[in-house]
């Protein structure tokens with residue numbers, strides 16, 4: 225019998241590789257995907273540390289997924305061998321928000337690797353409505369960035385970033401890096417800050433992007449991207465945004481934040497919270513950017529570990545010293 229090797233978290237900080245039998249029939253409306261690469265995301269680390277309250281344990285981890293179709297569905301839209309990236313959020317399609325087209329904030333949203341079994345596994349059945357085809361010639365290491373980049377594409381749709389606009393990015397984790405790169409590609413003058421020298425080091429290779437500790441933000445910026453998800457960074461966003469400017473809030477924190485509400489009223493600052501993406505539009509757009517500017521984005525991937533070395537991969541990812549860490553599932557596959 226064919227088996228799938230999965231990375232299971234049973235409780236915070238307890239992960240192990242488990243072998244499970246694969247069902248003989250592919251689930252209804254799904255294609256069976258052989259996962260090749262998986263990206264470790266901040267939310268995976270939150271599940272790992274036990275700081276994501278809606279996570280279920282035990283669960284197979286992983287939602288940033290690139291692979292190939294092993295067995296397609298009846299529609300023939302995703303034939304065997306087709307390269308794909310997975311949209312890992314499942315919306316109910318029936319709640320008031322879904323009916324309004326806001327599937328990303330569905331009241332009953334399920335997320336692979338968080339609330340239900342995810343894709344750090346050899347084989348996974350995914351609804352074909354959650355797949356996007358990837359051109360054969362595209363490097364899988366770039367393709368796996370489609371999901372995290374789609375988050376930024378979605379956030380940026382709230383504003384119009386014009387050539388010459390100034391953009392401050394607070395927080396230089398993967399999403400902060402992707403925001404900085406995308407804003408620069410759109411013609412903005414970008415300043416990216418972080419409290420971690422390691423993270424700032426990752427940004428150093430990007431010519432034209434000014435980087436430094438948060439106190440280098442001494443001007444007012446047309447757009448501020450808050451990608452740190454800590455109260456201090458959110459507060460700083462309000463301090464450094466230009467009157468009439470925009471704050472794009474993509475960092476996640478459950479903590480309370482102090483800011484002067486007059487920034488919103490008297491200075492007409494707009495605050496756009498943004499979570500995940502619209503599918504397939506934001507994935508398509510992210511794919512186009514990655515195709516057009518592969519070199520800029522390739523450096524967001526810091527390290528690739530074979531699946532068998534998942535412990536080192538998580539250790540490296542959790543160190544906060546690197547950008548995107550990938551797991552390679554191809555090694556040792558039958």
Ligand SMILES: [Zn+2]
Nearest residue numbers: 265266288372
């Ligand atoms: Zn993610």
Ligand SMILES: [Zn+2]
Nearest residue numbers: 316319322330
């Ligand atoms: Zn819904």
